Amino acid sequence: MRAASYARPPRADHTVVLETPDEPLWYDGEETELRQVLWSLATNGLRAMPTGGELTMGVRLDREKAREELVFFVRDCGCGIPHDELEQMFQPFHGSFRKGTGLGLAIAHRIVTDYNGRIDVSSTVGEGTTFTVHLPLPPAQGETRALPPGRTA
Numbered sequence: 001m002r003a004a005s006y007a008r009p010p011r012a013d014h015t016v017v018l019e020t021p022d023e024p025l026w027y028d029g030e031e032t033e034l035r036q037v038l039w040s041l042a043t044n045g046l047r048a049m050p051t052g053g054e055l056t057m058g059v060r061l062d063r064e065k066a067r068e069e070l071v072f073f074v075r076d077c078g079c080g081i082p083h084d085e086l087e088q089m090f091q092p093f094h095g096s097f098r099k100g101t102g103l104g105l106a107i108a109h110r111i112v113t114d115y116n117g118r119i120d121v122s123s124t125v126g127e128g129t130t131f132t133v134h135l136p137l138p139p140a141q142g143e144t145r146a147l148p149p150g151r152t153a
């Protein structure tokens with residue numbers, strides 16, 4: 001997956017900000033699955049700001065951990081999520097968005113755990129929410145997986 005470098009806001013009163021490193025990051029995953037995770041988080045973030053606001057999406061490589069991780073996040077400044085709802089959010093058919101299916105986060109969670117990753121959430125009601133996806137890189141290939149296919153460090 002190459003870090004996105006362009007995004008069109010879906011409404012005039014929504015702004016999408018991208019925080020990406022200068023160098024492209026590469027991760028050996030199924031593009032449709034990773035897109036689906038990002039899409040779910042981004043659409044949720046926009047729906048949490050029905051009157052507009054800023055959605056920030058970013059990606060980075062975290063080398064600090066014992067095992068390198070590709071980290072991407074989606075942050076909104078919307079309604080926020082009450083503390084007691086945080087745990088159920090990843091269960092299927094839980095949701096508060098009008099006309100939502102309640103499946104987006106359940107599917108995203110399933111995809112990310114299939115990659116041995118995890119999704120962290122931090123949220124303050126009335127201020128906004130950040131979802132952070134951690135995707136570990138295999139230890140032996142860590143160096144090369146952050147580079148374009150065929151290149152070594």
Ligand SMILES: Nc1ncnc2c1ncn2[C@@H]1O[C@H](COP(=O)(O)OP(=O)(O)O)[C@@H](O)[C@H]1O
Pocket residue numbers: 040044045048076078079080081089094095096097099100101102103104105106129
């Ligand atoms: N960024 C967010 N801000 C506030 N609430 C959220 C956010 N993301 C998810 N939620 C809550 O989690 C629920 C489940 O999300 P999801 O599984 O994507 O289902 P859906 O979007 O179909 O409702 C949402 O209905 C909403 O209540």
Ligand SMILES: [Mg+2]
Pocket residue numbers: 040043044100104105
């Ligand atoms: Mg959703």
